[in-house]
Amino acid sequence: MARTTVGVIGGGQLARMMIPPAIELGIDIKVLEEAEGMSAEIAATGVGDYRDLDTVLAFAETVDVVTFDHEHVPPAILRELVARGVAVHPGPDALLYAQDKLQMRAKLTELGLPVPDWAAVEDADQLAAFLADHGGRAVVKTARGGYDGKGVRVVSEPAEADDWFLALAEDGRGGALLVEELVPFRRELAQLVARRPSGEIAAWPVVETIQRDGVCAEVIAPAPGSTGRVAEVAADIARRVADGLGVTGVLAVEMFETDDGRVLINELAMRPHNSGHWSIEGAVTSQFEQHLRAVLDLPLGATEPRADWSVMVNVLGGPAEGTLQDRYPAALAAHPEAKFHGYGKAPRPGRKVGHVTVAGADLDDVVYRARAAAAFFEG
Amino acid sequence: MARTTVGVIGGGQLARMMIPPAIELGIDIKVLEEAEGMSAEIAATGVGDYRDLDTVLAFAETVDVVTFDHEHVPPAILRELVARGVAVHPGPDALLYAQDKLQMRAKLTELGLPVPDWAAVEDADQLAAFLADHGGRAVVKTARGGYDGKGVRVVSEPAEADDWFLALAEDGRGGALLVEELVPFRRELAQLVARRPSGEIAAWPVVETIQRDGVCAEVIAPAPGSTGRVAEVAADIARRVADGLGVTGVLAVEMFETDDGRVLINELAMRPHNSGHWSIEGAVTSQFEQHLRAVLDLPLGATEPRADWSVMVNVLGGPAEGTLQDRYPAALAAHPEAKFHGYGKAPRPGRKVGHVTVAGADLDDVVYRARAAAAFFEG
Structure with missing residues (x-):
């Protein structure tokens, strides 16, 4: 029998967004959430503390492979899972580099990868x-x-x-x-790849990310005006990181494109990432479907874009009163072309509560529409 | 507060396929399944007989609007729900015409719509x-x-x-x-539309359906070589049916394109339909997302195709041994471009257990790939 039950530790929106592709593929998915009523509630089969070995072990026994909504599970617990024969992706040896930025910088330097x-x-x-x-x-x-x-x-x-x-x-x-x-950078890029335990890697097009107050606000896919060289360099860097660190599942490499044309690695995330939400509609295989394929060691899907441009705008904070859905009558009427995503989280200043993606052939138009659609959830 | 909980009576694959867009939109969805372990299990909040008034009433009290995986809920129960103030979409007056083919033929004839x-x-x-x-x-x-x-x-x-x-x-x-x-027909078409209680209607492109032994085997979207006239006639007929019968939610109108160039109505379905599965990836708004929007009386989404051609091939029966997922390593490796859907149902001869959709610019190539990908689950 094929492995078909993925267990996700953590009940946030990244776990939530893994559920639709699991349902579509016919893969079972179970979530260990930190508290009741979290974003991924519909697939939650347990509530508990991911820092408690017994809680995590009991959850792991109900699934075929363990993966993550976040990178905060203590290394000692991850190692104990592996010691007991649980398939854990990404594994503790790789996750260490997402958990500790000093280890990450040292390892990337050792691998000869470009860092500040x-x-x-x-x-x-x-x-x-x-x-x-x-x-x-x-x-x-x-x-x-x-x-x-x-x-x-x-x-x-x-x-x-x-x-x-x-x-x-x-x-x-x-x-x-x-x-x-302090790197003098022209803009920030993110390169997502997925890697299977057996080594296969698939890369999406490099994207541009726009941060506000240190938080991702918008993503443009692919990164505009990225010459072939930058796209190739970014993909090559991410592949080398994935291989060199032994990452399994989705890896996001956040990068600076410097004023003098270099590409330097900023941060790593070993899970689906905000910079890849555009791929839900914008790529043949979304980052969430690909993550499931990768952690199950299934062949990876095609990563080609399905439109010339996809623009994702985060809904940060959400409405000052009421819920995201209270704004749907106005927002959906104004933007039938936009794809609205709500995370089932109560609005709170600065909190990521949803996002909007618009695709199309004219970048200026797509950016305008995505921003306008997301603006319905502000104020 | 906006209405945000959709209740689906019936736990089959149509209910299952409503769950991903509900999660994405941030809409709560609950399913009343006929038995434990059905296709839509992950959203099931109850198990019971949809022919039992108390069972259905108790379920209806937990949701904002009731809709359906199938058309088999007895009219008397539907009328009792409405009498008690439950929002039911489609409503009993419309559903009658999907439940009784004589009533349907009489009504369509009365409306002056083309029927055999x-x-x-x-x-x-x-x-x-x-x-x-x-x-x-x-x-x-x-x-x-x-x-x-x-x-x-x-x-x-x-x-x-x-x-x-x-x-x-x-x-x-x-x-x-x-x-x-017996209508001498050139081919069979299906026209899907969605209609809100407030009257807004949206139509997808008309598609060609290929039946084997009376069961849908393949769907080509849009219908090849459909002249502008046939597409317009088909959409106009479906709009008139939706308005004339007061349908809310998705309506599928199966049609014959006759040898002499007429379009005649064959069957109606008042729910998402096999002929619309291509829209999950192939249209800006899928039939399942649109159904949720429609039954919640939210503005409808754009129905434009996202590719020149989308071809859906049903997986009928499934593997003679093992599960669909046992074939994933081979199938996914051969067809990274294909989107695989499993319904969480045990294989059984003739049973609809999944489908495959491929999109692209060259119809012959897309048909070939979709059939080849689906063939991995036979035998």
């Missing part, structure tokens, strides 16, 4: 030295726990990271902060 | 008279309960319908059989 100048700094003096060598400003990041702009700070004085140094000291495990050069 | 010559026949003598008037052969249909070729028989002798006349007599309620002329 960086250093591990254990105190203000080491940070001061890096600043002095890099024009007096730099980006400081906590190695663990950051996302959507959290745990990232631009500093020009070493003292600006004192609280984080203090937290590291109090943590007792020691460790260091990651400091990186 | 027909009559209600109560005994062999009346059938003999119809046969004598129509070249000695005709199609006899039971008024109720037929689908996928069941309850349909081509006869050339009145005695060939004796068992059905006997069944009608034993039923005690009396009634008649429907007899229709």
